[in-house]
Amino acid sequence: EAGVVQSPRxxxxxxxxxxAFWCNPISGHNTLYWYxxxxxxxxxxxxxxxxxxxxxxxxxxKDRFSAERxxxxxxxxxxxxxxxxxxxxxxxxxxxxxxxxxxxxxxPGTRLLVL
Amino acid sequence: QKEVEQDPGPLSVPEGxxxxxxxxxxxxxxxxxxxxxxxxxxxxxxxxxxxxSGNKEDGRFTAQVDKSSKYISLFIRDSQPxxxxxxxxxxxxxxxxxxxxxxxxxxxxxxxP
Numbered sequence: 001e002a003g004v005v006q007s008p009r010x011x012x013x014x015x016x017x018x019x020a021f022w023c024n025p026i027s028g029h030n031t032l033y034w035y036x037x038x039x040x041x042x043x044x045x046x047x048x049x050x051x052x053x054x055x056x057x058x059x060x061x062k063d064r065f066s067a068e069r070x071x072x073x074x075x076x077x078x079x080x081x082x083x084x085x086x087x088x089x090x091x092x093x094x095x096x097x098x099x100x101x102x103x104x105x106x107x108p109g110t111r112l113l114v115l
Numbered sequence: 116q117k118e119v120e121q122d123p124g125p126l127s128v129p130e131g132x133x134x135x136x137x138x139x140x141x142x143x144x145x146x147x148x149x150x151x152x153x154x155x156x157x158x159x160x161x162x163x164x165x166x167x168s169g170n171k172e173d174g175r176f177t178a179q180v181d182k183s184s185k186y187i188s189l190f191i192r193d194s195q196p197x198x199x200x201x202x203x204x205x206x207x208x209x210x211x212x213x214x215x216x217x218x219x220x221x222x223x224x225x226x227x228p
Contacts, residue, residue, distance in 0.1 A: 042218025042221055048215075103164070
C-alpha cells in the first residue's frame with residue numbers, strides 16, 4: 001500500500017513569492033490534515049478535511065494561507081505571499097476515520113525555505 | 116506553560132542500553148496517548164498507542180501511562196543504532212471534536228554503536 005505522497009520535497013523561494021504544496025493521501029482515507037513543523041518542535045495543525053469539507057481551519061492564517069481538497073482525495077496548500085517566518089516543514093497526514101485516536105499516517109513533508 | 120512537555124535532548128546512550136523517554140501533560144481530559152518516531156527528513160510514524168492508563172508492550176518497546184501523575188513513558192530495550200531518531204509524544208481527549216492531537220516537542224535520541 002502506497003503511503004502519503006507529498007510534492008515537492010524541497011522548495012526555496014524568495015519572500016513575497018507564492019508557493020504551493022501537494023498531497024495525495026492513502027487510498028480510502030477520508031480525513032486529511034496539513035501540519036506545520038518547525039525545527040525542534042512537534043507538528044502544529046493548520047487544517048483538517050473530512051472528505052472535501054474543511055472541518056477545522058481555525059489555525060490556518062487565512063490572510064496568506066489557503067487550502068483545497070476539491071474531490072475529497074488529494075489536496076493543495078498554498079501560501080501567498082510567503083514570509084521569512086514561513087520557513088518550516090509542511091506535513092500532510094491522512095486517516096481512515098474521524099474517531100478520536102484514529103491513527104494518522106504522515107507523508108515525508110515539504111521543506112520550505114523562504115529567503 | 117505548554118500542555119505537553121517533553122525534554123528535547125539530545126539523549127545519547129550506548130547500544131544495548133535501556134532507553135527511557137518521557138512526557139508530562141497538564142490536561143486531565145487526555146485519554147489517548149501515542150508515541151511517534153521521526154527519522155531525519157521523514158514524517159512521524161506511529162510507534163505505540165495507549166488508551167487511558169496502564170502498560171502496553173510491543174517487541175522491544177513498552178509504553179506506560181500514569182494518569183494520576185500526568186506522566187507517560189516509552190521504554191526501549193536492547194537499543195539499536197537504528198533507533199536513533201526523534202521521539203514525539205502526542206495525546207488527545209475523548210469524543211466528538213476532540214480529535215486534535217497535542218504534541219510534545221520531541222526528544223532526539225542517539226544510540227552509539
